[in-house]
Amino acid sequence: CGVDPGLIDVLSGTAIMAMDQAENVMFACGGLPVEPEPPLDYKIVFGGTKMPVRPGLVPMIEEGKQVQMERYSEVEPIYVDGLDPMEAFTDGYPSSLLKLGLEKGVKSFRGKTIRYNGFVEKIKFLDDLGLISEDPVDYEGTKVVPRELFHKIIYPLVKFDTDEGDRDLTVLLVRVEGIKDGNEVVIEYDMVDFYDEENDITSMAKTTGYSAALMARMLGRGAVKKKGIQWPVRVIQGPLVEELLSKLRERGVEVTETVTTTREV
Known part of the structure; x- marks a missing residue:
């Protein structure tokens, strides 16, 4: 019930179900430092x-069929006003949407992660060198897992510390193209959220925690009728989605919906 998975599933599912037939689905999300710093700008x-x-490989839908694609492939530019250029790369899609059958009839389905420009190139370089491999190597009689050593070495350089002035932001994008009432329609959701200076709360804590807490309140008051363990996208629909976005807005988290009709079919 956080952001990704969580809020992004709900928004994607809402847009898909609003169509008579969804055809192309793309969503992307990323939690980033406001001020990118080397070596990884993360x-x-x-x-x-x-x-x-x-x-490794991640699931996607291409030409209506589920396929496996390389993570860190299909890199595309992402531009947000006032921020450094970003990029989005393939990172799979939520199994919740697949288990609900929302992918039926969809020609293309892409789930992506957002980072600052150049991130993918750096990660691929590390991968090519074997520095993030999970295969142990022998070093002077000791088995060492490169990825575990990498984590130990890099952590001091990528540790997020608000006491040192670090601030974060969260970017979320959803775009669903499809047919509705005989027209080609595009439904988009956008969110760019920043660290809350007044309350000293990270953007990631806000967008994740508020979303989860608001959904929990819906459960608590009996607004969610289905019983048992449920995916958020299955039970947070219609008026509950509107309520969720309204309550997030009251707490300073703004999700913008845009609906565009392109042409008749």
Whole structure:
């Protein structure tokens, strides 16, 4: 019930279900430092002491079929006013949308992660060198896992520390193209959120924690009718989505929805 997965699933599912037939789906999300610093222009805002670097295959949908694609592929530029140029790379998509059957009829489905420009090139270089491999190597009679050593070495350089002046931001983008009422329609959701200076709360804590807490309140008051363990996208629909976005807005987290009709089909 956080941001990704969580809020981004709900928004993607809402846009898909608003269509008579969704055709192309792309969403992207990233938690980043406001001021990028070398060597990677990234800092660990959440998730412990290890960077989320995981070369390998991830699920996507291409030409209506589920396929496996290389993570860190299909890099595309992302521009946000007032911020350094960013890039988005393939990173799979939530299994919740697949298990709900929301991918049916979709021609293309891309889930991506956002980082500052140049991040993918640096990660691929590290991967080519074997420095983030999980395969142990022998060093003077001791088995060493390169990735574990990498995490130990890099952590002091990517540690996020508000006491040292670090501030974060969160970028979320959802774009769903499809057919509705005989027209080609594009539904987009955008969010750019920043560190809360007044309350000393990171953007990641706000966007993740507020989303989870608001959904929990819906459960607590009985607004969610389905029982048992449920994916947020299955139970947070219609008026509950509107309520969620309204309550986030009251807390300073603004998600903008744009609906564009391109042409009749």
